[in-house]
Amino acid sequence: MMSTWTKVANVDDVLENGGSCIKVGNEHIAIFNFDNKTVWYAIENTCPHKKQSVLSRGLIGEDGGEPKVACPLHKNAFSLKTGKHLGGNEEWTVKTYPIKVENNEIYLNV
Ligand code: FES
Numbered sequence: 001m002m003s004t005w006t007k008v009a010n011v012d013d014v015l016e017n018g019g020s021c022i023k024v025g026n027e028h029i030a031i032f033n034f035d036n037k038t039v040w041y042a043i044e045n046t047c048p049h050k051k052q053s054v055l056s057r058g059l060i061g062e063d064g065g066e067p068k069v070a071c072p073l074h075k076n077a078f079s080l081k082t083g084k085h086l087g088g089n090e091e092w093t094v095k096t097y098p099i100k101v102e103n104n105e106i107y108l109n110v
Contacts, residue, residue, distance in 0.1 A: 027044065028045040043094045
């Protein structure tokens with residue numbers, strides 16, 4: 001399958017150690033960076049609990065070495081690596097997307 005990388009932002013446009021919401025086509029994607037923009041993750045922005053587009057505003061952290069985001073509404077937490085709900089509800093897995101940074105530019109493969 002062809003992979004298509006789309007430039008979505010410049011590194012300097014996003015906050016350090018937090019999330020931002022990016023629209024690519026019809027998809028709203030939450031991108032996150034850790035350690036002052038050295039480690040990046042991308043997941044769908046919609047929380048599966050109440051279908052709200054809020055995950056980019058969630059609190060990021062780690063759970064036993066697993067990077068995670070907690071939804072700002074009811075605190076359900078999701079792995080940023082796998083998209084899995086860390087409370088064990090398999091129906092609540094969110095999509096994850098490949099993300100890369102080159103020359104200070106952020107690219108998503110959607
Ligand atoms: S909407 Fe995200 S935890 Fe309820």
